[in-house]
Amino acid sequence: MPTKKVKEKTEELSKRLTLKNELVWDKLGVKERKEVFSFAENYKEFLDRAKTEREAVNEIINFARKNDFRDINDSLEGNKFFKVNRNKGIALAVLGEKPLTEGVRIVCSHLDSPRLDLKQNPLYEKTDLAFLKTHYYGGIKKYHWVSRSLALHGKIVKKDGTELDLKIGENPDDPVFTITDLLPHLAKKVQFEKKFSEAIIGENLNLLSGSIPFPDQEAKERMKLQILEFLNNKYGLIEEDFVSAEIEIVPAEKARDIGWDRSLIGAYGQDDRVCTYASLEAIVNMNSPKTTVISLFVDKEEIGSDGNTGAKSRFLEVFIDELIDAGGMKKKVGDVRKILWNAKAISADVNGALDPDYESVHEKRNAARLGFGLCITKFTGSGGKYSSSDASAEYLGWIRNMFNKNKVIWQTGELGKVDEGGGGTIAKYLASYGMEIVDCGTSLLGMHSPFEVSSKADVYMTYRGYETFFMED
Secondary structure, eight states: OOOHHHHHHHHHHHHHHSOOOOOHHHHOOHHHHHHHHHHHHHHHHHHHHOSSHHHHHHHHHHHHHHTTOEETTTOOOSSEEEEEETTTEEEEEEOOSSOGGGOOEEEEEEOOOSEEEEEEEEEEEETTEEEEEEEEESSOOGGGGSSSOEEEEEEEEOTTSOEEEEEESSSTTSOOBBOOOOOGGGOIIIIITSOGGGSSOGGGOOEEEEOOOOSOTTSSSHHHHHHHHHHHHHHOOOGGGGGGEEEEEEEOOOOEEESTTOOEEEETTHHHHHHHHHHHHHHHTOSSOSSOEEEEEESOGGGTSOSTTSTTSSHHHHHHHHHHHHTTOOOOTTHHHHHHHTOEEEEOOOEEBOOGGGGGGSOGGGOBOTTSOEEEESOOEETTTBTOOOOOHHHHHHHHHHHHHTTOOEEEOOSSOTTTOEEOOSHHHHHTTTOEEEEEEOEEBSTTSSSEEEEHHHHHHHHHHHHHHHHOO
16 A cells, blocks of 8 residues: 555645646636626627628727727827728737837637528529528538528628628518428438438528519519519619629527526537637737737638638738838838748637547547637647648747746647548648747537537637737737
8 A cells, every 4th residue: 555655745746747627617716707707798799790701890890999999091090900801801900019020919710600602693483482592601511501590691782883781580570591301201212311411412402582472473483573572672682683792691599508507608600709709809908018919800711711801811911011001110121021920829710629429539638628728729630730730849838838827727629530530720821921820719519510519618718818818928
């Protein structure tokens, strides 16, 4: 039997040397718990108001203006600025005391989420019912989107050039839309005997949109014509206007508390608006930072970050160039490259939390868990770390020591077993500038589903982590 002295040494070594992840709830006092729940309420309201990237940009602009940020295209006065990128991306910055060329701090999150989009020629009728054809956006499980209430959000540019912002299905009095599913009595051959991924066909994700016919019984496509007449009378639309439209189909439900203790949040779009909101709250608290801080919000991450609103665009470079003017620096060739090369950044994106019903796909020693704080993801990619930036040991050492010093509760995470799957983020695109960067965000259950689950404790620690990153010299 070990002696008392040996046992004491064992306990001391175990406490001092081994890594122990900590539940956030175990470390919070009464006051901090109240802050966690208060922060979550504001976050849920943001989720309900910002179900698309355009809506998120509008919310960020409103938030920024209330906190004394100026549109950099309108004024170079003060030290708090924002710049909008085609209404689907935006950047906020607070100029610091140090010269920009010594580097900046960047937290970058994405505003888009997996969803359905209307096709450019969507309206048709079949078997005396009116439908809208869709094309799914990003990585979804198609069966998630059938037999549920859905809302339409988006923008239409009409024939005369006027713009219409559309949001149908969110108010209690609004109609909703749905995609019908096959009853189980008839599904044996069509669905049950197929592979899981083939049971629901993408081309069949068609929105049920109406069933009243146009009064003239000799008219062709009477249901379609009736819908077109309604759209024309209510909105001044013609069918051709769908060509110049961006209409997104999203769940009609609002963000809700989960569990008796209300410790969890269930909502659409938490990937990646949880990091978006945390980054937004973090930067508006900055007034006179030593180093310039930037919250960058981009589009198109879910489909590869391409396009003029994605992380591969030159929007960040343009914003940095304008910040040089705002800071009164004498501009030199290469300044933008130097600033980005010396930058430190966080790719603010989510990770998949360990699901107890699907433990086999996770490597549990390296899987994130709900309630254990902000998740640091050293690398993403798939297989042999393909398509990943893979943060350096030096940078991870700086990050974890910074979080420890400021009592930010954190954990590490990996997106599944080595041969199981994987995924990517915007980290590799920002890393191409030469900056130090690591993925750091909230872990979720049900990621990429219409009802993702987060822990309020993790949401709050994500905010605390980004705030600390901005404040730390």
